[in-house]
Structures are given as structure tokens and as C-alpha cells.
Amino acid sequence: MALKTQESGSPAAIARKHGIRIVGIWFVLSLITDLVVWFVWGPHMPPGTMTTSAAGQQFDFKVLTVMSVPVLFMVWVYGVYVIVKFRDRGDHEDGYYVKGNRKSQALWYAATAVLVLSLAGFGTYELVVPAGAGVGEGPSPIWKPANAKHILQVQVIAQQWRFTYRWPQFGGMETTSLVLPVNTEIQFNVTSLDVIHDFWAYQLGVKADANPEVNNVAYTKTQQTGRFVVRCDELCGIWHGAMYNYGNVVSQNAFYQWATSMQAKNASLTKLLPKYSTVYVPNDNVVGGQYFNG
Amino acid sequence: MAIDMSQSTGVGQSGGAGGSTAVKWFARGNIVSATVLGAGGWFFGHWWGNVIAGQYTSVQNSGTNDVSWLLGAIFATVAWFIGLGALNHPIAKLWGGEAPLPEKKEKYSIWEYFSYSTDHKVVGIQYLFAMLMYFFVAGLLALGIRTELLSPTYHIWGPDTYIEIVGEHGTMMMMMMTSVIMGPFGNFLVPLMIGSKKMAFPRLEAVSFWFTVPAFFFLLSALWQGGFQSGWTGYAPLSIQGGVGQDAYLFSFALMAMSMLAASTNMVATIINYRAPGMRWSRLSVLAWGMITTAFTMILSVPVLIDGLYVMGMDRAVQTSMLYGQHGGSPFLWENLFWFFGHPEVYLLALPGFAMTTEILPVFARKPIFAFKTSVAGMIGVATLSFFVWQHHLFNSGMNPDMRPLFMLSTELISIPTGFLYLVGMGTVWRGRLRFNVPMLFMLSVFFNFLWGGITGVYNSDVPVDALIHGSFFVMAHFHFTIMGQLMFAVFGAIYYYTPLFFGIKLSEKLGKIHFWTMFIFFNSTFLPLFIVGWLGQPRRVFEYAARLQTLNQWVSISAYGLGLSLAFFVVTFVWQLVVSRPKSEQNPWDSRGLEWLVGIPVPKDNFEQIPVVLSSPYEYGNPNAGPMADLAPSISSVGSDA
Structure with a gap:
């Protein structure tokens, strides 16, 4: 089958053209949603602030949601863009022949690794510092409240x-x-x-x-x-x-x-x-x- | 290697002396003799168990005899297999004779689909219908749950019936999901994809399927034996407390585990040893890669489940005390054994779904798989890490807390290889020419649905947040998105995609789109609100909940009915097209390059007249220089000439 590119220009230039649009839409939507999550929704999230551990859970849930929003929007914006732009136009042609891209793959590996490791670090801090975060620690707890007298x-x-x-x-x-x-x-x-x-x-x-x-x-x-x-x-x-x-x-x-x-x-x-x-x-x-x- | 690839020794001619006519009709075995013998085995085992254990004080105190139940079930299963003819071959061998595999056929009668068949294409179709049966029965049970939850207090079922339905739904679904891709699609497609005439062990393949049938009926029988109160997780000591319904749980789960072991052993042996010449690992289809990683995960994790169930059976039947305190045991033993299996399990549900999605996506994007090696690395990474995360189910359990940061880390790490699969999917559709046929719609929705499941998985892995949502409907919504939203959507997409190959018919696009859109909308409308419900404090498996959550629960229940109707619509249209209208499919209706489509429709009885020589990757869409994937009639000269 003959390959007929739908667009002219180098792959990098095409990628830049579409990429700027996708990143732009993604950034605006993520920023707005994150601000709403943090300032409007966050303070009302369950389970409320009756205790320190409840407040800690509320805070952690808020932080995770703020970090999730850009990930959700990345997939959604990309998905909608691709579905609209890269449809079959009725000519039953094949797509652009590419089997990988070193740069974008490396960026992906690095970004997910950084995100995941920082989440694990954040979670560990939030578990250890507030004395186990309200979770059952078994018969011999290792994270105890600082003021253990009363x-x-x-x-x-x-x-x-x-x-x-x-x-x-x-x-x-x-x-x-x-x-x-x-x-x-x-x-x-x-x-x-x-x-x-x-x-x-x-x-x-x-x-x-x-x-x-x-x-x-x-x-x-x-x-x-x-x-x-x-x-x-x-x-x-x-x-x-x-x-x-x-x-x-x-x-x-x-x-x-x-x-x-x-x-x-x-x-x-x-x-x-x-x-x-x-x-x-x-x-x-x-x-x-x-x-x-x- | 001792693999004979010559033309004359496909399945059906492995025998020397005798030939299939040597087996007398009464020794061939069929489902009727299996049922009769199985019932006889049940009564014999039950009677014998009463003789042995009737005088135990525990039996006399409680009035239930687990020994006789378990012996009855064991004898019933063995007799069932004898009745199917499973032992004909070993017995003939002991006699110094030969019981050859039956001849393969182009077209089988209906009756032969109910027999102990060793043709991988028959087994695939047997599995397909059996797994759909599991799915729809368990789905009806789910509607029973949702009906109860229309109201915050109990009104339809009593609390005992409700908890039975919950456990039955969960166990049946979890048993089915382990095999829903490997069983039908793995057995049917892997030999076609790797250029083989058969699976490595056709008899093992038959065994793996026929375990799932008694497993289904034993599990269902729990409903009229008092059920089991422990849910699919079967936590001790609750599981030791229950009546004989609990024996049905552990026995049927163990049968399914045997089936998984048989199927996965067969899968590993086949993929390693039965690849056609030129089928390098880099040309192996993603589905086959998914099958072999899943199979390895099963082989390593399922024995732990069998061990745990055996221990539970012993504790119940002969009063050992390994799973409860007071006499030296500990409930933590079961929690660890169960989740050491259970967590690899949930990933071995997800992996085949992703493999199937990645397999079908390039056909409709008209592009090669993006970063093929990354997708394989992602699957191997998920499979490996899945053995190091099980304690995240036990963050609140009271086990030694030292390890919590480690298990939080390992659980979050698993989102890196899972992310690879998104990278591959997103790269594959980039600048493609997407064709939105029904299978493609299902595959795209897999990415949408799994995103919810994956993101909320990060919430579950974070210990402080897990303290809020553990054991609530949030977790329940999470794993319904990863399992139903991902795996079952992939399965339905695969059904639409592979019916031409399986049955020679092409399902209607119009009806398929109606099914897809209703299922997609009602699925999300059912399970998205459940995140909120759990977050607002509703625990799992309850029949009473806070009155303020009633509106949300009613919304969910009504959506669940919509989802049920959508699936009923699928059943009706599928059966109608399969049995009545039979819209004939043209050859290779999706323009796929895959080897499985090159053999033609219907698939010839031995798949390939000659073992083919594989020349290129199955995913070279858009490559102007790509020839066909394989040479189906290779001469000596073509062997060395692959691109």
C-alpha cells in the first residue's frame, strides 16, 4: 500500500504543530481544574477535620487529586484531539509509519518515575510524621504521638x-x-x-x-x-x-x-x-x- | 528439540497402533456419562465421609459434616473426569496400548462441543461460552445486590441471602476473569498466531476447560446450601465458622486454580516451543506476549492459593487449627497466603486485557505498535512487581507496620510499567488513520475506563488515604473499573473482532454500536458515583447504609439495570446472528496483517497445511515495503530469506 501523508513537513514539525495545541489546551484545563480542586472543593472534602488524622487524610486526598487532574487531562485532551484529527477520511489509507521515538519515550519514563517516586515520598512522610495517620499499627506501634504523657x-x-x-x-x-x-x-x-x-x-x-x-x-x-x-x-x-x-x-x-x-x-x-x-x-x-x- | 513439524503429525495422528476406531463408544466418554458417574461419585463420597466422620464431636455438635461434603465433591470430580474419558489415555498406556487423539475436523457437530475435545479451536469456543455463562450469571447476582441497595435498610433479601449473593457474585467473577482471555482467545488464537498446528499439550488443554464446569456448578450449589458469608476473600476465622457452603467456595475455587495451572503450563510450553521458523520473540504478537507473562504469573501465584484453600479445608474438615488462634494458628496466615495469590491475580486479570487492546489497536489505527519493546517490558514489569505488593491489602490489618512504606513504594512503582501501556497506546494512535469500527470503540474505551481505575489505584496505595477508603465502595469502584472497565471491555471488543474467525460470521456494526454506547455510558454511570459513595463513608458488602447516601445509591442501581439491559441486548443480538441470521464474513474483514487471519475463514482443521515461515512483524501497517507476514507455503529457499 502506498503511503500518502496527509500533511507535509518533517515529522518533527508536524509533531510540534499538534503538540503545542495539545499541551496548550491541557495546561489551561489542568490549571483551572486544579485551582478549583485546591481552593473550592478541597476544604469540603471528607472526612472533615474533626481530628488530626482526619485532617491529614483530607489533605492527602486533596494533594493526590491535584496531582491526578493533569494526568487525567493529558489522556483526555490527547484522546479527543487524536480522535478528531487522525480519523480515517474514507480513503482507507494507512497511518504514518513510525515504531518509536527515543525522545518522547525517555520523557515519558522520566516523568512517570519522578511523579511516582515523589508520591511515595509524600505518602511516607504523611504516614510517619502524624503518628501512623490513624491506621492500626498492630500490638507494638512504631510511630507514636510526640506527647505521649496524656x-x-x-x-x-x-x-x-x-x-x-x-x-x-x-x-x-x-x-x-x-x-x-x-x-x-x-x-x-x-x-x-x-x-x-x-x-x-x-x-x-x-x-x-x-x-x-x-x-x-x-x-x-x-x-x-x-x-x-x-x-x-x-x-x-x-x-x-x-x-x-x-x-x-x-x-x-x-x-x-x-x-x-x-x-x-x-x-x-x-x-x-x-x-x-x-x-x-x-x-x-x-x-x-x-x-x-x- | 523433539518437535516434529512435518505435515503428517498434526493433532489427530499422534497415535501409532489402533486409530480412533479402536475406542469403543462406551469408553469414549461424553457429558452424559460424566454427569451420571459424577452424581454416583458424589453419593459414594458423601456416604463414605459420613462413615468416617459421623462420630466426630464437632460433627455431632454442629450437625454439619465437612468431611463428607468434601469427599463427595472430590469423588464427584474424579468420576466426572472418568466419565468424560479423561483417563482413557493413561489407562490405555498402562495396558501397553494407545488411545490416540481423535481426528480433527473442519466442522464439528454441536454434540462435540460438549465432549472432551483436544482440538484447540473447540476448546477456545467451549471456554468462550462457559466464561460468558459465568459472567452473565454473576452479573445477574450483581443486579440482586443493586436491588437490595435501592433502600438504606434491608427490604428484598434478608441479611443472610444478601451476603450470600455478594460472595457468590465476587467469587464467580474472580474465577471467570482469570480465564476469560486466556481460555477462549489464548487457546484459539495462540497456535494460529505463532504458526502452530496445535497447543503443546492438547489433553492438558481439555482438562483445563473441563475443570471450569464442575467449578461453576459447585460454586452455584453454595446458594442452596446456606451459602458462604466470607465473600470472595474468605477471611478466617469467619470462613472456618461458616456451614458447608464455605466448602463449596473453597472446593470450586481450588478446581478453578487447577484449571489455571493446567492452562498456563500449556500456554508457556506452547509459546516457547511451538513457534514457527522466523517467529522471533520480536515478531511475537502482543497477545502471545501477554499470554506468556500471564501464564508465568499464574504458575507462580496459583499454587499459593491452592495451598491456602487446602489449609482452610483441613481446618474446617479435620479440625486442624492453622488459620485461627487458640491452638497455634493465625488469621494472618490466610490473609498473607490469599493476597500473595490475590494481588498477582488482579494483575493477571489486567495483563491479558491490555495485551488484547494493544493487539487490536494497530489494526484500526493503521500503524505499527508504538514502542513494541516498551509494551513487552511493561507487561513483564507489571507481572514481576505484582509479587511484591500484596500487603497493601493489609495496611490496617494490625501486621507489623515497618513494611508499610516499602509496600506503598512498590505499589506506586507498578504504575510505571502500567504507564508504559498508555505510552504505547497513545503512541500507536498518533497520526494514525483511525477506523471506528465496534472493536476499536471498545479498545478506546478500555483506555478511558482504566484511567479511572489506575488513578484511583494511586489513592489506594497511599497509606493515609487508604485509611479513609480501604474496605469502602471506593475500592469496590476502583477494581470494577480496572477489571470490568478494562478487561471485560477488551473481551467484548475481542468478541466483535474475532467472531469472523471463530464462527465465520461478522456481527452487525449497527447493533454493535448500540451495544457499545449503552454499555459504555451505563457502566460509567454505574461505577463513577460509587467512588463518591465510598468516599462519603459507605463500607463494602453492607445491606444498610446512611440515609443521606440513598439518592446516589438509587442512581447507581438504576444505571446498573441499564447496564444489565445493554448486556441482555448483546446476548440477544449475538445469539440471533450466530444461530439465525448468520451474516457471513468476508476473508480478513479488518484488513489485519496477523498470521491468524492469513489462514482464511473458516480456519482449516490443521490451521496450516505446512508450518509457515514468518517473514515480518504482524504490525507493519503503513510500511510501503512490507510483504505479507508469513509464507504459508514455504519452499526450502524461502527459509533463509526473511526480511
């Missing part, structure tokens, strides 16, 4: 199909609701009595699997009051979908009042519980999810 300990006990909470600093009482003080470092000790669950306090930006006989530690620091939802985020059986409850971040005074009154009210029940421990062994032989110290 940490509120909250144990999350998951079982099919509910969450309960134990408070070692309040006599080891167990509650069915989760109330937290504002402006406080919090350590969640997440464990399970049966299968794998996942403690996902959405607005708190905390997520940690609840494994039987494993203590999974996650840190965060509250910075705003408000209501939050706790959902199980790991398939745990039939009623997984109904395994959720709500909690509140309240002022430090209100929290202290709630905790001490609960401690007094629950004192008779707390005596019946097994001693506070990071993990428990479930008792298979008793119906109703009893457990004891391992």
Missing part, C-alpha cells in the same frame, strides 16, 4: 455484631457508647472476640482491623467537637451491614463528667467483667459472647 486509652472490643468500649483509666469499665474529649491524644486498642472486624470511626479518620487475640493500636488527636459514626469495615458475617453505632466528641469537662458518672453507675457490672487486658480469649461454650483473660 493519652486517653480506649479499648475497642468488636464481636459479632457490635462494638463495645473499655476504659482502663476509668476502672476498666465497659460502655456501649463512645464519648471522647476534644483536644486530646487518643490511643485506640482494637481487638476482637471472634472473627476479623474493622473499627472505622469515619469522621475521626481512624481505621484498624479488630483481630481475635491481637491488639491493634491506632492514634489520633481530637480537635473539634461533634458526632461521628463507627462502622465495621471488614466483612464479619450476616449482620456486618448492621454493625455500626455513633459517638460524640465533647468538651473535656463534659467528657470527664460522663466518664466518672458511667464509672460509678457501672461499678457493679465492672466487677463481673474479666480483668482489663489488651486481648481476651473468647468462650465458645457460652452463648452471648462472654470472654475471659487469656
